[in-house]
Each structure stands twice: as C-alpha cells, then as structure tokens.
Amino acid sequence: MKTRKPYLILIFLSLSVVFADTIPDPVPTEQAERDLRSTWSKKYPGETIISVTSAGDPGTLEKVDKKGKLIERKLKVPFQVVAEKSGTKREFEAGANYIQKGNQWKFSEIGIGDVKAVASESEKSPKKPVVKELVVKAFSEKYSDYxxxxxxxxxxxxNKGANGGFYRYEGDINRTDLEGQTIQCKDIDFMLVKDSSGNWVVDITSQGKCY
Known part of the structure; x- marks a missing residue:
C-alpha cells in the first residue's frame, strides 16, 4: 500500500492541474441578463431599467502570479443598459461579471463602463440636413463678411445641462470671401440648443482653423 500512495497522489495532482486549466462554457446570455437585472435593482434602487441588449460575445480575463501560475479567471458578459431615474434616461456600458469556481462560473458583480444621456422625444435633434442649414445661418450671422x-x-x-438637453457637434465648413476665394475651415465646434421659443439654434464655440 505504501508504494501506491505517491502514485495516487501524482494522479490526483495531475488531474487538479488539468481541471484548473479547464474553462467552463460561457454563461448563457439569458441567465446573465437575469443576474444583471436582479443585482441592478438592489444596487441602484432609484433607477428603473428600460431595456437590456447584448453588446457582444462574453470575454475572459485571467490573473496570474509572477511565475505565470493562474490565480483567478473571470468572465464578462457585456450589455447595453438603458435606465431611467428622475425622468432622465441614461445608457450604460455594463457587464455581468463572473469568477470561475471549480468547473463553474459564479456571479460576482456588475461592472459599469461609459455612461451617456439619452434624449427624450422632445429632445431629439433635427435631421442632419436641417442642422447643416442652421450652421450656415449661424455662421452667416456671426461672420457676415463671408x-x-x-x-x-x-x-x-x-448631453444634459441646467436648461435641458443639448448637442455638441464638430466638423468642417467652407468659407468664401468677397473676392470669391474659398477655403475650408476645419474642426469647427458648435452647440445645438433650444432658444426660449423652443426652436433649435446653433451656438458657435469655435470657427475652427481656416486655411
């Protein structure tokens, strides 16, 4: 019996190494969404989830020590979450995160990435051709020599400000002088906001570089 113990121990250790290197199948998206919704309602009780959509394939992250030995393996199932709080909707880059325990994934937390405000129906911007017309009008009024x-x-x-929603745009525009010479102004910067009458207007913040 004594001669067999090292052999049995060797087999056990070998199996342990193989087992530790086995990556379980990813958590199904439906299960990950349920985990995310459940944790979200507890962590952010003042927010109501409007929608949850998949944002790509799950990914794994491995943590190793100085010798390259695996210490921890995590799984992230990515989502785009739209939630509402106090009448304001925001879109989150979020993920249901898991840690490998044995041959299974165990839910650990939800991770939050970039966040951006979502425009309501009354805050949605005009179509791009209309915005361009407003830009020409604003530049013509402010720089009437061209x-x-x-x-x-x-x-x-x-984005959201103290006076409601607004948009920030960047781009280029052509400038023609009185002699008919046209040059392009690059990297113009302007805000699209609503005036006191509720009409969209352009507020120029930079004429850009004209050359």
Whole structure:
C-alpha cells in the first residue's frame, strides 16, 4: 500500500492541474441578463431599467502570479443598459461579471463602463440636413463678411445641462470671401440648443482653423 500512495497522489495532482486549466462554457446570455437585472435593482434602487441588449460575445480575463501560475479567471458578459431615474434616461456600458469556481462560473458583480444621456422625444435633434442649414445661418450671422457653405459634421453628442438637453457637434465648413476665394475651415465646434421659443439654434464655440 505504501508504494501506491505517491502514485495516487501524482494522479490526483495531475488531474487538479488539468481541471484548473479547464474553462467552463460561457454563461448563457439569458441567465446573465437575469443576474444583471436582479443585482441592478438592489444596487441602484432609484433607477428603473428600460431595456437590456447584448453588446457582444462574453470575454475572459485571467490573473496570474509572477511565475505565470493562474490565480483567478473571470468572465464578462457585456450589455447595453438603458435606465431611467428622475425622468432622465441614461445608457450604460455594463457587464455581468463572473469568477470561475471549480468547473463553474459564479456571479460576482456588475461592472459599469461609459455612461451617456439619452434624449427624450422632445429632445431629439433635427435631421442632419436641417442642422447643416442652421450652421450656415449661424455662421452667416456671426461672420457676415463671408459666405458659408458645404458643411460637414459628425452625428453629434447629446448631453444634459441646467436648461435641458443639448448637442455638441464638430466638423468642417467652407468659407468664401468677397473676392470669391474659398477655403475650408476645419474642426469647427458648435452647440445645438433650444432658444426660449423652443426652436433649435446653433451656438458657435469655435470657427475652427481656416486655411
């Protein structure tokens, strides 16, 4: 019997190494969403989840010591979460996080990444062609010595301020002088806000670099 013990111990250790290196199948998205919703309601009781959508495939993160030995393995199931609090909707990059325990994933916490405000129906921006017309109007009024045209802008970023929702845009615009010479002004910066009458107007913050 004594001669067999080292052999049995060796087999046990070998199996332990193989077992520790085995990665379980990812947690099903449906289960991860249930875990996220349940924890969210407890952690953020003042917020109501409007929607939860998958944001890609699950990913693993491994923590090793100085010798390269695995210490911990985590799984993240990513989601986009829209939640509402006090009448304001926000979109979160969130994840249901798990830690490997044996040959299973055990839920540990929810992780929160980037957060952005979500525009309500009354705060949704006009279509891009309309925004471009407002840009030309604003530049023409502020810099009346030139003719402005050919506006190129990004999709804008929505945010909330003390006076309600607004958008920030960046882009380029063509400037033509009285002699007919046209140059492009790059990296213009402006805000799209509502005036006292509830109409969208452009507030120029930078004319950009014109050359």
């Amino acid at each position: 003719t402005w045209s050919n506006v190129l802008i990004d999709d804008g970023t929505f």
